[in-house]
Amino acid sequence: MSKPSSKPTRKPKPPRRLALATVEAPPTEADTFEDFPPELGVENFGAATGNLRVTTLLAMAMIQDAMRPVDLRRIASARGLAVVVGVPGPDWVDPVARALQKVGVWSEVIKRHGASRNERPDVGCDGVAEALGAGHSVCGVSNAPERYLPSNLVGLADIRVDLPSPSPRALRAAIQLATGSRPGPIPRGIATGLPFSTLAGCIRRGSSGRSCVRRVRPRRRRRAAHRGMSRVRRGRLQGLGPGPDRGGAGISRWTAPLE
Numbered sequence: 412m413s414k415p416s417s418k419p420t421r422k423p424k425p426p427r428r429l430a431l432a433t434v435e436a437p438p439t440e441a442d443t444f445e446d447f448p449p450e451l452g453v454e455n456f457g458a459a460t461g462n463l464r465v466t467t468l469l470a471m472a473m474i475q476d477a478m479r480p481v482d483l484r485r486i487a488s489a490r491g492l493a494v495v496v497g498v499p500g501p502d503w504v505d506p507v508a509r510a511l512q513k514v515g516v517w518s519e520v521i522k523r524h525g526a527s528r529n530e531r532p533d534v535g536c537d538g539v540a541e542a543l544g545a546g547h548s549v550c551g552v553s554n555a556p557e558r559y560l561p562s563n564l565v566g567l568a569d570i571r572v573d574l575p576s577p578s579p580r581a582l583r584a585a586i587q588l589a590t591g592s593r594p595g596p597i598p599r600g601i602a603t604g605l606p607f608s609t610l611a612g613c614i615r616r617g618s619s620g621r622s623c624v625r626r627v628r629p630r631r632r633r634r635a636a637h638r639g640m641s642r643v644r645r646g647r648l649q650g651l652g653p654g655p656d657r658g659g660a661g662i663s664r665w666t667a668p669l670e
Contacts, residue, residue, distance in 0.1 A: 464509070472585040486514060490548060495553075497572070499576055521535060523552075523559035525558070525559055535564075540563060579599055585614060592619045595624060598628075613626035
């Protein structure tokens, strides 16, 4: 009869940062949470993410999903990096910037979404040059990087990534980290076109993962229906043709850009 082993069992340690959890490129799509990111250890990692905003969790999952593991490691450890991150819309800028501050050390994180006239490519170039020259890292986040971020930051970027709407894999990671439960199947494209605040509002601590997905579905359908109605209205306007003298010219000018 063999003696039981006297070696103590080793408890897995949670990763220090979400961005460092992926050690290999994830598959194109994943049907279970364990596929993204591998070896995350949600049971252990839940305590580390319990004090993070849901918006930050979602943005961190998007970043990890979109960026290469080697670039995630560079952001976490390297100095003197110029990084540019494009986002789907203006309301994505702030949460993505917060997420990047959690996974890297930056001299400055430049957030621009076109709200100010000073958000131009020729503004801020001197500060970017000084920081990079001193060996510090600078990150820029914008919904239109070429239009709003300093031109030298965009031109000298060591890492450039344009985040799409959250994939099912990124949504699955954010939902399970926020709720501690599995969200079940998530259709491809479920988050396309949804504002960040709407999508993040569907992910709620204290609810089940499947409930979060059920909240997203009707918003997606409403968004699609709204786009369909917009196309119908546009077609009707374009079909009006010239009207009376007092308004016909006005209708033609308004409908021309819609073609």
